Amino acid sequence: MKKTIILLVALALAWFGYQSTLAPEKSNQRVKPIPNVVVAKVAMLPVRDEVEAIGTNKAFESITITPKVTEQVASINFNDGDIVSKGDLLVQLRNREQVAKVRAAEVKVTDNLRELDRIRSLVTSKTVAELERDRLQTLIDTTRAELEQAKAALEDRAIHAPFSGRLGLKQVSVGSLVSPGTQITTLDDVSKIKLDFSVPERFIQELQLGKSVEAKAIAFPDRIFKGEVTSIDSRVNPSTRAVIVRAIIDNADSALLPGMLMKVKLIKQNRETLLLPESAIIPIQSKHYVYIVNDENIVESKQVSLGIRNRGWVEIIDGLVIDEPVIIRGLLKVRPGDEVKTEAAEAFNFAKVAGAENAA
Structure with missing residues (x-):
């Protein structure tokens, strides 16, 4: 009997000890840490609607120098790549x-x-x-x-430069017998460049003379060449469903050459609109949502309508107002109704990104 009592006491002590070890774990499970998130306020910033295309440079004026008659070359008065003025004597025939x-x-x-x-x-x-x-x-x-x-x-028998420009490579020598069609050299006026590029037909109603363009060349990756639209082709290519647009770019330093490939941005419109970092958008099927933080630091979900997208930012057409705090980092840690601690995003996170895109 005495042994039975001792055994029961031992079991009771073991049970209470086990319960005491579980109590802290249960209490820890009940306490949920408040997550930290980074928020950015919706801002009204300048953006522009643009169309990107690939274009090819052409000289403002360009000809192949050829003789009018069959005759022997008596003298050549230029070297490869010379800059000449209108009226300069290039070649004298006998x-x-x-x-x-x-x-x-x-x-x-x-x-x-x-x-x-x-x-x-x-x-x-x-x-x-x-x-x-x-x-x-x-x-x-x-x-x-x-x-x-x-x-x-x-x-x-005296071949003169019909306009000022840069000569190409010399193709004949003194004493050569030339005739109509014989290429002597080329002459290009590159003080300005004609930039031809294709624009899809869906943008035709937005095309206008005088629209600004910005172009980059592989040879000058850090330089932006600016110009404006001077003409629009009267026909749409039935194969590509695009229309050829021509812009004129100033080329006073002769950096650009005919035939260069250019990456073109046609600026359709400059305007101000609501912007958000692209990281704030939560796509669910065909809809888009964001998480905002209210005055009580509680997460709320809002559906938004998006406009144009660019690298790192997106336009908000509907669903938000200026200065609303939107979560841009930490979305996976929270759900609507959660309490959060907020940290303001750096100013350059999206405001400067948008500005850089407009300047690029």
């Missing part, structure tokens, strides 16, 4: 025969004029018939035409 013909025609004109002056007084006194005077006048007109023809043939 022209001795044409020079002689011009001189002969000039002599004929002078002689006929002298003869006409000599008989005018005789015609007045009726010593010589007026028919002779008319014959001389016709002869003078004919020799003058021959003189103009000889001068034109002489000019055809």
Whole structure:
């Protein structure tokens, strides 16, 4: 009997000891730590609607220098890549025969004029018939035409720059026999660049002359070239369903060359709108939600309508107002109805990102 009592006492003590070890665990389970989240306030910031495209550079003016006649090259007055002005002599073809013909025609004109002056007084006194005077006048007109023809043939053998620009590579040498169609070199006016790019037809109603464009070239990754739309093609390509848009870009330092590939941004519209970091958006099927923190630090869920998206930020069309605190980090730790501790996001988290995108 005594042993039974001792055993019961021992069991009772063991039970109470076990319960005492469970009590702290249960109390710990009841206490839930308040999570920390990072919030950003909805802000009204400037953004722009833009269309990205790929374009190709073309010279503002561009020609291939070729001769008009078949003749031998007498002299070449340029080097590869020279900058020339309008009217500069580039190539002189052999022209001795044409020079002689011009001189002969000039002599004929002078002689006929002298003869006409000599008989005018005789015609007045009726010593010589007026028919002779008319014959001389016709002869003078004919020799003058021959003189103009000889001068034109002489000019055809001097090849001048039709406009200012940069020459390409020299394709002929002194002594070469050239003929119409023979490429001597190229001439490009690159003080301005024509940038042609395709825009999908769904944007046609938003295209207007004077719209701003910004372009980047692989050769100059840190530089932005700015220009404006000067013309829009009158037809849509039936294969690509796009229209060709042309912009003019200033190229005073001749950095851009014809044929370069350019990444283009066509600025359709500049405006101000509500912006949020993209990390704040919770997509659920076809809808979008955000978590906001009310005045009592309680999480609430709100459905929002989105506009344009860009790298790191998104436009809020409906569902939020300015300065509402929205959770942008820590979304996985909370649910609607939870109490949270908030920490303000750094100013550059999305405000400066949006500004950088607008400047890029």
